[in-house]
Amino acid sequence: MATNGESAKRWLEENQDKVSVERIRQIRDNISNKLQELDESDETYPGLLEALDVMDNHLLQQEQDSPAPESESASLDLGPLIPQSDLQAPQLSAQEKKLKFQQLLKNGKI
Template sequence: MATNGKSAEQWLKKNHKDLSVERIQLIMSSINKKTDTLQPDHPEYEGLIEAFDIMEQCLVTLTKQGLAISEKPEDMLNYGQLTPNIDTKEYLNPTEKARRFSELLKKSDL
């Protein structure tokens, strides 16, 4: 695990061919867990924060390059607009609305 900015950069250079979003996220999670156990005045704390920032920058770059964080099919669905495009001219005037409502009531025997 990278323990400071310099070691994070070295690790990224060494492993640039095998980088994946999931691997970077795992490393970031490990760094985050480590910083949670340390006080901000601990000698390693600042270095871990630097390493986290560098990994985060790498994650952003990988994501921008089109490497999806999740490859689940449901995450790739495009739901589009959830409401239909309704032309405002199709709205009924109050009289027509009342007439249609009355007809529906008669049909449903209410």
């Protein structure tokens, strides 16, 4: 029997309760692989393309019908990324700042 959309629908109706979703996905992947090997001018190409579409639609419907797993609640960690140090940078007096600035000018670093 030729593989086409109608035969894929019939097979799914007869077997969807007998085979797992993983098996249906495997069959769908096999059809897809066969399509990739064929030239579009091959006489079986349109039928396989229809069958692939039927399988994809069935799998999408299965995903939509199955209840979504409960997602775990997530909370943001707003804490610092690195530990904060209690050490403060030494504060220079105005005189010390002026002296450092003049040394930098003298050494040509500014």
